[in-house]
Amino acid sequence: MSSSTTFAGLPVIPPTNEPLTTTNPRKIAKTFLAIEQSEGAGARVRRSIGTPRLRNFSPFLMLDHFAIPPGAGFPDHPHRGQETITYLLDGAVDHEDFAGNKGTIEKGDLQFMTAGRGIVHAEMPRQNADGAPNVGMQLWVDLPKALKMCEPRYRDLRAKEIPEVNVQDGKVKVKVISGRSYGTDSVKELAYTPVWLLDFTVQPGGRVEQALPKGWNAFTYTLSGKTVFYSGNESKLVEQYHNVVFDQGGDSIAASVEEGAEAESRFILVAGLPLDQPVVQYGPFVLTSRDEVMQAMMDYQDFSNGFERAQNWESEIGKTMVH
Numbered sequence: 481m482s483s484s485t486t487f488a489g490l491p492v493i494p495p496t497n498e499p500l501t502t503t504n505p506r507k508i509a510k511t512f513l514a515i516e517q518s519e520g521a522g523a524r525v526r527r528s529i530g531t532p533r534l535r536n537f538s539p540f541l542m543l544d545h546f547a548i549p550p551g552a553g554f555p556d557h558p559h560r561g562q563e564t565i566t567y568l569l570d571g572a573v574d575h576e577d578f579a580g581n582k583g584t585i586e587k588g589d590l591q592f593m594t595a596g597r598g599i600v601h602a603e604m605p606r607q608n609a610d611g612a613p614n615v616g617m618q619l620w621v622d623l624p625k626a627l628k629m630c631e632p633r634y635r636d637l638r639a640k641e642i643p644e645v646n647v648q649d650g651k652v653k654v655k656v657i658s659g660r661s662y663g664t665d666s667v668k669e670l671a672y673t674p675v676w677l678l679d680f681t682v683q684p685g686g687r688v689e690q691a692l693p694k695g696w697n698a699f700t701y702t703l704s705g706k707t708v709f710y711s712g713n714e715s716k717l718v719e720q721y722h723n724v725v726f727d728q729g730g731d732s733i734a735a736s737v738e739e740g741a742e743a744e745s746r747f748i749l750v751a752g753l754p755l756d757q758p759v760v761q762y763g764p765f766v767l768t769s770r771d772e773v774m775q776a777m778m779d780y781q782d783f784s785n786g787f788e789r790a791q792n793w794e795s796e797i798g799k800t801m802v803h
Contacts, residue, residue, distance in 0.1 A: 490624075490674045490753065493660055493693075500660070500691035505711040506698065506730030510534075514545060514701070514721050522552025524613075528701060528723035530620070537697055537725070538754040539673050541766060542620035545701065545721070547613040548573070553604040555798035558787065559595035560776045561628045561766040563621045563671050566591045566603070567657070567679075567748075569703070571614030574797045577601035578789040581634055582797075588639030590657060592670045595764075596623070596630040598779065598786030602795040617701070617748065621673050625757045625768050629786070635670050642667070651686030655679040659751070661690060676751040682707065684741040690733045690749060698733065698751035700724045705745030709735045 512533045514526035523546055528534060530542035541562060548554075548571075566573070567590045575591065576582040578600045585591050593599070605614035623630075643656045645664045656666045659676030676696075680688055682705075692698055700709070702722045708715050709724055711734060718724055726733065737745045758768045765776040775785075783791040 490672070492658055492668065492670065492674045492676070493665060494674070500693070500731070502689040502691050502732035502734070504730045505689070505732050505734035506692075506726040506728075507711045507714065508709055508716055509725045509727050511716060511718055511722055511724050514723055519544065519546070520548075520552065520554040523548045523554065526721055529699075534723065534725060536759045537699070538759070539622040539675070539752045540619065540697070540699075540750070541622055541759070541761065542618075543701065543723070543750075544618045545616075545703075546618060547615050548605040549613045550605070550607045550611055554602065555604070556600055556602045556795050557764060558598065558600045558780050558790070559764045560598050560780075560786070561772075562595055562623055563673060564591075564593045564595070565619045565621065565671065565675070565677065566593070566616060567618075567677070568614070568616040570616070571608055571612065572606035573603055573614055573616065574606065575601055575603050576795040576797050577632075578793040579632065583634075583636055585636060586639075588642070590637040592635040592637065594623070594630065594633045594672055596628070596632045596786075598776075598790075599632040600787065600790045600793065602798040604797040604800060619675075619677075619750065620766075621671065621675055621752065622755055622757075622759060622766060623673060624755055627672050628767060630672070637667060637670060648686055651683040652688055653681045654688075673755070674753045676749070678749040680735070680745075680747050680749060682735070682737045682745045684737050684744070685739040687736040688734065692732055692751050693753070694731065695728055695754070696751045697728065697754050698726045698749070700733070700735075700747045700749045703746040703748065705737065705743045706741060707735050707737060707745040707747055709733070
């Protein structure tokens with residue numbers, strides 16, 4: 481994987497003299513079901529950010545819970561101006577780009593990709609022997625304006641690298657993908673835009689109190705089971721495949737699974753530093769003005785200003801598409 485020696489991004493854990501607390505849980509702003517739809521070539525996704533229900537929830541641009549069956553995938557396509565975070569829940573996905581980067585993420589692995597000034601790549605599923613789809617989450621994150629034209633880069637994060645914390649006698653388990661949870665910090669230098677990504681599994685009777693950086697936007701996506709989110713005297717029972725958006729006020733997220741629940745709950749908690757800048761998006765190009773988007777389209781068509789390597793390039797894995 482290509483990697484720069486200097487890290488130009490902001491710290492994932494904000495430097496502060498004030499300790500993170502859990503005394504004032506955030507209230508729920510909205511909750512909605514992520515409806516399944518078609519995307520790419522044969523893939524099925526449940527999109528919750530980047531829909532009329534939730535757009536440009538800075539720094540988040542899009543969230544897809546995807547299932548890619550055999551013969552489907554995302555063949556060669558460009559990006560500029562954002563980062564993508566892909567978290568594989570089941571199966572395996574290959575990737576390949578015009579700079580010669582290639583690799584595979586498997587169950588529990590992540591890929592942090594900074595598109596920067598330009599990347600053309602393909603993301604294709606492995607063909608599972610039993611025909612099962614490859615399942616995961618992909619989050620698009622905006623880049624700060626000053627970093628939108630940085631050099632593209634990747635960081636693969638393997639499941640074995642991710643710290644895991646067990647609390648409440650094992651009733652709460654959290655994978656600390658990015659950020660801090662129960663005193664445990666993640667691997668550093670994953671992305672340029674500060675984002676926390678925590679994967680919780682909660683057994684019946686388990687209770688989560690998770691501190692968050694002040695003023696960051698935050699949401700959860702419920703993968704399975706039934707989870708109660710609460711603040712003060714208010715509580716809400718949320719079933720799977722829902723996005724739960726929280727108010728900015730408050731210092732933490734509080735959640736639990738009822739003692740008599742039939743099954744455990746699993747949800748992803750995501751928080752990020754809001755960026756004070758316009759968002760102008762046309763497909764995979766995310767800039768801060770219409771002129772910049774038009775320039776990105778011309779650069780891609782002309783193989784210039786970051787897209788030079790796209791000329792006459794075709795991924796090997798993209799050729800595996802079943803037509």
